[in-house]
Amino acid sequence: MGQHRLHPGARGRMFWGFPASLHLDLLSELDKTQRTRGLNHCSHIMSFYKSRQVSTQILLMIIAAYVVSGVQKFIVSPGQGSTLKISSSSSQANICKVCISSGGSPQCSTLLLLTDTTPVSVEFTCPEPEDVFIVETVRNIDCSASSCSNHIIQDDSGLQSLLAFPRRFTWNIKAPKAFKLDFTKMGLRQIGPSETCSDKHTFTLLATGNVLVGKYCRSGSISTAEVTSQGSFSVDVPAGQKLQDEQVDVSVGEEIKSPARVSLTLPKGTSTTELLSPNYPDSVPDDGVMEWDFQVPLDHQAAVEFRSVAQPRCLRKEPAVEYCGALRPLLVLSLDKAQPQQLQENFSMILSNCEVDGELPGSGLSLSFTVSASSSQDHHLIIILCVVTIPVVIFLITPVCIYIGRKIKKLYNRVSVDGPDDTNLQPENNRGPKTRQDNESSAGDPFLSSAHFQSSSFI
Template sequence: MAGQNCGATIALLGVLLLGAARPGAEASEIALPPGSDITVLIKPGTPALPLKPCYIIHNKRQLTTLIIRSGEKVNFSFNCQNPEKHFVIETQKSIDCMSGPCPFGEVALQPSTSVLPTLNRTFIWDVRAHKSIGLELQFSVPRLRQVAPGVSCPDGVTYTISGRIDATVVRIGTFCSNGTVSRIKMQEGVKMALHLPWFHKRNFSGFSIANRSSIKRLCIIESVFEDEGSATLMSANYPDGFPEDELMTWQFVVPPHLRASVSFLHFNVSNCEKKEERVEYYIPGSTTNPEVFKLGDKQPGNMAGNFNLSLQGCDQDAQNPGVLRLQFQVLVQHPQNESNKIYVVDLSNEQAMSLTIEPRPIRLSRKFVPGCFVCLESRTCSTNLTLTSGSKHRISFLCDNLTRLWVNAEKTISCMDQRYCYKRSYSLQVPGDILQLPVQLHDFSWKVLVPKDRLSLALLPAQKLQQHTSEKACNTSFSYLVASTVPGQDLYFGSFCPGGSIRQIQVKQNISVTLRTFAPGFQQEASRQGLTVSFIPYFKEEGVFTVTPDTKSKVYLRSPNWDQGLPSLTSVSWNITVPSGQVACLTFLKERTGVVCQTGRAFMIIQEQRTRAEEVFSLEDEVLPKPSFHHHSFWVNISNCSPVSGKQLDLFFWVLLTPRTIDLTVIVSVIVGGAALLLVALGLIICLVRKKKKKTTSKGLSVGVYNGNVNTQMPMQPKKFPKGRKDSDSHEYAVIDDTMVYGHLLQDSNGSFQRPEVDTYRPFLGPMGDCPPSPPLTGSRAPTAKLTTDQPSSSVPAESESEPYTFSHPNNGNTDIPLLDTHKPSEPEE
């Protein structure tokens, strides 16, 4: 494209200069010597411009085409000032090397450009020779550069070279100036065309013809390198099909202090009936010449000195021949320090693993950029190389800067037998052979597959992990990216790095864990990497994070899919451990989540694991709770609804541990409370004394009577009360019904009693253990504090304070009991 623009610019400049130099079209005269076998044809250009007709004036006649043959002399002119926009001129010379000797040597332009009108000119030489005769076109400096057909050269000067196979013309290629092609040898004749723009003053052909012996193939193209550089070359008739069962050769001349590498840019193969399409290399010093490769193989590299490359066709299927074509690049550069060093990558004991060494994305430059190749067994080189498990590989590098390459690897761990997989563990660690390579490891991904709805997975890091957030970014040289690989589920759990407080991540189904590096210093920190994945009993939540906060810093946590929002109808929990003697402050960074539900409700549950009290919040309607303090380990659980598009659920909070202390206000409250209890006790004693005196005179109706049949004396102990129980009133006490005292407060305007409104919740009926709280019914809205029984079921062993807890809701069949009011969180009391 750049060449086309440049050529158009030069053409426009030539139009302006010559248009300004000549006021009108001048008369021209062309005289062709007899026996020169030259024909000149002036014809309309393509496309013709019909805006203003222009004609050739010859013998007072208006012509659109004029032919001048050998031995003729013709005068003509044009009736317009810009004939170059309407006409082109072709000069064709026939050279017969079959009936007589060929005129070898430098080829001249006949007639000279100085006598031709200022039109776009094409000089054509048609040389016919016997099949046993080889002809060689030699090009002077600057040499030629091959381009695809239809591409314009920057200076407008273009060579088109064709050969012959019997009566069939075969296009060898289109060439511009400033390249590496120095010679082209052909057999059975050649047709050479030189295209010059009308404003170009060039008056020489730039090539010569020499006689050579039979080459026994279609053609040989010689490419000469004097220093570092590259050349792109194409098979004959490209992009059309290479002739059937033909042979074409490229000869490369490379200084011995440089190294050459071949890479195929594009190729197609045809349908062969006989033989096989292939490429053959002749490399000086090789003990296996010729070295044969298929077109799909990795091609040789790191070659010192001259070498040949040949393309061999086959006998094609007549009904469906297909197309054989090849476009390739030869890159020549100085040898690198790593080119002679061999690295062994042993994947013989690995399964379902692949490793790719490839170029990392870089900005393109117009300057020459040395190639970066990976070589297998020092000879088969390419810009990228993929190694598979089950084999041992020997590789080397031909690259000026190894930071231009990186490594990406992938391994699949699949365990589908539930009985065999249960409680099994696998280490997710980068093999040492990969770490010893001199190129950066970019990604190493493990895909872990489990039996659907039968087992889940737990990730246990060698060092506790930190979740990457904007408030606290990872500053390590690598991190782990954890995502679900369940088809149709877009769930990204987050990016995690060592040095945090997350000691376990549990996921429901198949996941992908990717170790991604961010700096070359990963080799120094490689000892910090290491995950263990275990197969655990199946659970229904998408993920459970077990967090043990550090006492020195805040722990920032955010919900999965932070950018897109938690997927619909999914639930995630955080199991946060509070060590003994510490208090955890739970703070949400936003007042509201912003989620808008289309169907269902979104809830959050905060549940203390020791007291078994939980608070339920609607994430759609309510403001998130203020900072709260927790003395014991607790759960944070969120359950999503089906949100409206654009109003997704995301949650961001932090946890901070502080030492547990007794506040002065707590001490004052205890003292005041103790004094109050003492006064109440004295008042009760006085009341009981007065009541006793009244009973001696008159016995009223007892509100409540203690069972006097119970023996209150310990065995073998003397009696301490001289009076008998039947004569004493110490076993009688009063029971005051609250509704008798405060009943008037519960009456409505009609005098009937009101019953307080109660919330509902869904009881947790699952197994006891490390399970998060279950979400409430979708009808729940108000925050609710629920108190459960103090003792767990006798079938569950007691757990220490640092262990996770599971809570079971009481379900006695009576849901009419009013629940306690929930107060705002306050500073904890001892």
């Protein structure tokens, strides 16, 4: 056997509770007994570690590690009509391979494809392959002009031995015009790129050209989705998470003008649903179109609000949003306009992109928006409350205003009537204001005083 060397990144590390140098000494001792089997072999290892006063528990762990020899084996069996794909998902793929023996020496690679339903033994050349590889099961569904060959049935039978790996279950679907996915039984809600689902099941819908229609979690208002020509639907589960049994019905869809159309049934009462444009936060494809259909409950009204808009730099046309319904005319708005707030019927919203100047970074279109729904009765109640409250407020405020006005009038009457230039500002019998000198002279003149008295008596 060749001389063992430590990997540069392993120096100073611990293996099974021991320094890497001690682990290297063990490998050297094991080489000396390579041709020895059974108890003699194990006793040699035990004597080696007893010389270093190694505990029995840790010693047994090291013996088990040696029996495995750093290679983990799994028995897998792809399902009928499916392809099992084991591929590397990290930069550690160059130091870890997946191997399969086919009548001779093992064939190792960073990618393994299995289509035969016969159980196969798969080996990995590293102690923790679940940190390096992802397991994917791929099934194909073909639709004719009238029906589809199968439905989406979530089942991980045959892969129980790979439960420690992150897994993805993908269905590739083709149809002459379009196919339709029915999510009525579970409902979906769209999530952002960094969000996770509480049940650890993340669904992904792709349209033609690998356009990301969206990522979703369970329990939402999305009821159906239609995709033109071909696309895929997948569910991702993390390591250790068992796949929940679920079925999504697949049927032939009607011809649509957009690559994808998502339908939502808004719940009764007050609700808010967040939606994202295709490829979010990246750009909608050039001249791309996306359509959403909304079912508004009876006696409810909906409002659309844009939360985040990245305006594209266009070479041709301008992006726009169209709203249409059975009882309302077509409404076309630019992205910087206020969106409708009182939609009281079912409606469709169509987002259209322009031809984007791809030479400029960050020049694409992306949109995040919400659709809020509430009962019309709530709005009627608010109006009634306003109609009743306003007269009550007026009734309560009016006496207060009258009281304050009287107080101000009394205060005004007590104010001095003399102006700054000693002029009496209070008019008397339609006569002009008099100065203090006029008052004094009239008081000293008997005739004027008498005339004033008579005039006052006459009045």
